[in-house]
Amino acid sequence: MTRNADTGQAGAVTCTGLAYAFGETNAVDGLELSVAEGEVFGLLGPNGAGKTTAIRCITTLLPVPAGMVQVFGHDAAKDRMAVRRLLGYVPQQLSADAGLTGRENVALFARVFDVPRGERAERVGQALAAVGLTDAADRLTGTYSGGMVRRLELAQALVSAPRLLILDEPTIGLDPIARTGVWDHINAVRAATGMTVLVTTHYMDEADQYCDRVALMHRGRIRALGTPDELREGLGERRRAEGAAATDPLPTLEDVFRDVAGSGLDDQAGGFRDVRSTRRTAHRVG
Numbered sequence: 001m002t003r004n005a006d007t008g009q010a011g012a013v014t015c016t017g018l019a020y021a022f023g024e025t026n027a028v029d030g031l032e033l034s035v036a037e038g039e040v041f042g043l044l045g046p047n048g049a050g051k052t053t054a055i056r057c058i059t060t061l062l063p064v065p066a067g068m069v070q071v072f073g074h075d076a077a078k079d080r081m082a083v084r085r086l087l088g089y090v091p092q093q094l095s096a097d098a099g100l101t102g103r104e105n106v107a108l109f110a111r112v113f114d115v116p117r118g119e120r121a122e123r124v125g126q127a128l129a130a131v132g133l134t135d136a137a138d139r140l141t142g143t144y145s146g147g148m149v150r151r152l153e154l155a156q157a158l159v160s161a162p163r164l165l166i167l168d169e170p171t172i173g174l175d176p177i178a179r180t181g182v183w184d185h186i187n188a189v190r191a192a193t194g195m196t197v198l199v200t201t202h203y204m205d206e207a208d209q210y211c212d213r214v215a216l217m218h219r220g221r222i223r224a225l226g227t228p229d230e231l232r233e234g235l236g237e238r239r240r241a242e243g244a245a246a247t248d249p250l251p252t253l254e255d256v257f258r259d260v261a262g263s264g265l266d267d268q269a270g271g272f273r274d275v276r277s278t279r280r281t282a283h284r285v286g
């Protein structure tokens with residue numbers, strides 16, 4: 001895994017004091033976030049933490065009412081088109097049309113994202129190949145499994161060759177094999193292109209395995225930030241200083257989250273575990 005958070009290159013994403021409210025609800029509440037070029041950055045948190053709202057501000061789908069968002073140095077409030085041209089986005093909700101073939105779905109995105117006409121067919125084929133869907137490309141998307149749909153959505157986001165790929169819960173609702181498949185394809189594309197990846201997830205194990213750095217978000221703010229190892233070891237050290245045995249198992253990322261969020265985690269509907277079965281990604285199409 002490439003860990004180049006300290007290369008000194010211009011950040012892929014910088015949020016400074018980002019705030020967004022829905023009425024009385026401060027969904028994002030002074031978010032400070034910096035994603036380095038080339039890293040896989042995980043934004044973690046329970047239901048309602050503000051992850052999707054923050055992501056939607058970064059993608060320019062929501063305005064930036066307070067604070068600042070920059071993507072590769074472009075201000076998301078002032079230069080929306082420049083930001084949009086640099087990123088690919090896989091939203092939580094379905095973005096593939098069940099009545100079209102996989103190839104037609106990706107071609108639609110190629111047109112929307114202004115892939116030059118003469119290059120479209122080749123780029124669509126490459127995007128489908130990158131996610132392992134060449135053989136299924138001419139089947140109706142309605143016949144795809146949940147994992148295939150997610151990979152198709154990935155191809156849709158990749159067809160414009162983005163420098164930044166943003167994925168909102170890319171594996172929710174998928175079985176472990178399909179989840180691994182989605183990540184294998186993300187990593188293969190990243191290795192080939194150096195693309196930056198910003199991903200939200202509830203799956204702590206997945207973040208631990210695939211993210212270079214993670215930010216733990218709770219009630220609109222980042223509560224802890226670091227590599228998964230740094231976060232787990234930091235809590236382990238503190239527990240040992242407080243008297244825990246040196247032989248105790250290293251804390252998990254979920255332990256770290258419970259430590260920073262305290263009991264606040266439990267008073268929200270859901271938490272981490274029970275959201276896993278509630279999404280219907282695997283059954284959304286067909």
Ligand SMILES: Nc1ncnc2c1ncn2[C@@H]1O[C@H](COP(=O)(O)OP(=O)(O)OP(=O)(O)O)[C@@H](O)[C@H]1O
Pocket residue numbers: 022025026027028045046047048049050051052053054
């Ligand atoms: N369109 C909306 N109208 C009103 N409130 C909203 C809206 N969207 C989100 N919220 C509220 O803003 C807060 C943050 O929601 P958000 O969806 O950003 O969290 P999240 O961390 O992405 O959660 P999830 O994991 O469930 O997607 C929540 O309290 C939510 O109820």
